[in-house]
Each structure stands twice: as structure tokens, then as C-alpha cells.
Amino acid sequence: MSVEIARHWRLNPQRYQLVGEECPHCGHKMFPPRDVCPECADNSHQPEFKFSGRGEVFSYSTVYNPPEGYEDNAPYTVALVKLEEGPLITAQLTDVRNDDVQIGMPVEMTTRKITTQGDEGLVIYGYKFRPQLAA
Ligand SMILES: [Zn+2]
The missing domain is CATH 2.20.28 (Rubrerythrin, domain 2)
Structure with a gap:
């Protein structure tokens, strides 16, 4: 996938x-x-x-050749996350080594700087998912 x-x-x-x-x-x-x-x-x-904002990793893939503007983060892992409430959404994972990502791993949403664009250094924020912290 x-x-x-x-x-x-x-x-x-x-x-x-x-x-x-x-x-x-x-x-x-x-x-x-x-x-x-x-x-x-x-x-x-x-x-x-x-x-x-909580869910689990449904599938994932590690990106080694990111599109322009995302090079600073490479390699990084993009996951399809199944939310508790059912929907699947695609998001970058953070705070986890790419090798440690597993199907079914509990994750939660966090907001992070995604990229900086253009000469004016426009910073774009968005959501990523990180491993759920132990309750
Ligand atoms: Zn309906």
C-alpha cells in the first residue's frame, strides 16, 4: 500500500x-x-x-526521497493512522525512530512545524502523530 x-x-x-x-x-x-x-x-x-487525536498505525512507509521543501526531515515515516473513532488519515510520524514503527502501535496527534516555504520563510504547521505516552 x-x-x-x-x-x-x-x-x-x-x-x-x-x-x-x-x-x-x-x-x-x-x-x-x-x-x-x-x-x-x-x-x-x-x-x-x-x-x-488518538489512534493506531494501520500501515506506514518510510520516505527517503521527499518532495522539495521536505528534505530536512528525510528519511521520515508516513503512516496511515486509524483513529479511535474510525476514520483513516495520513500523517507523518514524529518522536519515533523509523525502524521502531509497527503496525498497531498506539499514536496520538501533535502539532509540529511541517516545513518552511519560500524566501520569506513561511512556516507551515500541521499535525503529526507520535507514540502515545504511557498513561
Ligand atoms: Zn451518514
């Missing part, structure tokens, strides 16, 4: 959490937000749903 690099978003601090939507018809949790529920095709307005 191939895994793409997570889309990076410029977020305000108060948005440093995973916000998706919950279908009012069937309760399906969606991330990212979309217009039509993939479970029941309901297209009514879907209220925001804040995800816990």
Missing part, C-alpha cells in the same frame, strides 16, 4: 485539533469534512466533530 504525504494546512492555534464532521443521520464520523456522508449518502448539514 502506498501512502502519500499528509496535506499540510495553515491552522490557527485554536484549530490545532482534528475537526471533522458527524453525520446527523447515521452518526458516521468523517475526516476530513465532506459534503456527503460516505456511509448513508446523507447530504444535510453535518455538525463539527472533534476527534480525540
